[in-house]
Amino acid sequence: MPELPEVETVARQLEPELEGHRIEELEVLDARWSRPVPPAALGDAVRGATIEGLGRRGKYLMLALDGDRTLVMHLRMTGNLVLVEGDDILDPAAGRLLYQGERTTEARHLRARCVLDDGRELWFTDPRRFGEAFLIDNADLPARFAKLGVEPFSPEFTPEALGGMAAGRTAPLKSFLLDQSRIAGVGNIYADEALYRARLHPLSPAGSMKPEHRLALRDAVVDVLQMGIDAGGSSIDDYRDGRGEKGTMQEKFLVHTREGQPCPSCEGEIVRIVVGGRSTYFCPSCQVKLRRRPRRRAK
DNA sequence: CGCGCAACCTGTCTGC
């Protein structure tokens, strides 16, 4: 679930909290999280490091450490990174994580905990265990992320760039938006919301967009991601921000998870289909399906 | 290279 807005929210919340602090210990409880590096090896490598910052690239969280290294983490489907301290460690009523030395609720999904020099702890919890982390030298970062696409908030994400990426593509627009090697950070939720706002059908071939469609889609992608950040992310199920709180973007969905409900624009019924194996919600009357563009204009 | 799909995991919900 965590897509760009969720990862950005966590990074922005936690960066000021973590910056300048030293890592006393990194305990990896699930070997899957650090593999292929053994848990103890990652812990040893990170012990004593000072945190210099926390950022994001695509859906990756980047914890900058001294010594020109970065601990890269990915939340995948159900991962959460939360800062906990003292008593706070558990109050289910307050919607927070709990941990009392015993495995209770969320705490049973604890995959790694990072103890800071002031006693606070950074927890990586993840029921489905798809999340992961690795330590990398900053010099190797460009190569490692070479295949990651353009950042949606960068000046390079123009309608023309979008058109260039889509040219000749026959894959459905929905699949196109989810391709991290083209645009980094858009996931299933925001792809649906962006296509709806751009009034584009999720099954339209990516290469079928005309200039006005590219402009609309670029703007819609940027807008929905910004809305997501402003709302502190979407909490459909597992997602919690860096403080363990829910985001509110799910309350602003216009189509996602709204099967059978009225379209906010035409009152027609929102439909759910499966595209590329992913649930896709849209309004059949507002989102027009484009035809595949002829390769050559007939004269 | 482009595209579609299975696989990776666990938890939750639905229907019989």
Place this chain on the structure above:
DNA sequence: TGCAGACAGGTTGCGC
């Protein structure tokens, strides 16, 4: 109540 099956926000690898 029990149980099988479907489904869930992401990414990678494989086959065509």
